[in-house]
Amino acid sequence: MIETLDFAPFLLSFKLAGVTTLILFIVSLPLAWYLSQTNSKSKPFLEAVTALPLVLPPSVLGFYILVVLSPNSSVGSFLENIFGIKLVFSFAGLVVASCFYSLPFMVQPLQSGFESLNKHMLEASYLAGKNKFQTILRVALPNIKPSLITALIITFAHTVGEFGVVLMVGGSIPNETKVASVAIYEMVEVMEYGKAHIYSAIMVGISFMVLLSVYLFNHKQKTKIGLA
Secondary structure (H helix, E strand, O other): OHHHOOOHHHHHHHHHHHHHHHHHHHHHHHHHHHHHHOOOOOHHHHHHHHHHHHHOOHHHHHHHHHHHHOOOOHHHHHHHHHHOOOOOOOHHHHHHHHHHHHHHHHHHHHHHHHHOOOHHHHHHHHHOOOOHHHHHHHHHHHHOHHHHHHHHHHHHHHHHOOOHHHHHHHOOOOOOOOOHHHHHHHHHHOOOHHHHHHHHHHHHHHHHHHHHHHHHHHHHHHHHHHHO
């Protein structure tokens, strides 16, 4: 049975998760910092928009992303005609969709970590001549390791497990958009329950190990702080 399984969907899922996590870290870092430091009246609005994928049905989010990226839309038409970029039913489109869908899983842990920082530590950094960018990289991030690790790992794991959004935007093209969750769905459709069991068990194992690693790391960090 193992020899007949195609593990390409898992490799594609890991590739998608890795690219998405990297992009979201770069994008979410300044956003999370701003949300943690600002008292602007627009903060609740930005937080609500950022957290929207948590409550929005994946099919709804996937539908609107599909509409926006479609060659029939102004955005999709512009990208395809000017840059030759086709986002619908492509790996690049999956990355865009995944970035929207996994955004809160990166932003919220980082924002929470930044908000927990001692304000005097940040003020001391500014007084020492460091700008905001240097303060974030050299002072803030090293002091929020649990939040940082949680954001990276949970974002990666969440992207690996995506289904509704990636199916709407990417469909099921082998070695291009057919990720593990889509492969399992197709196996169930054709009643290949044996393969579906193996794929699903692998996903369960990955999810459990990811969560376990996060909780173990955070537990160790709390223990170190308690002993300090």
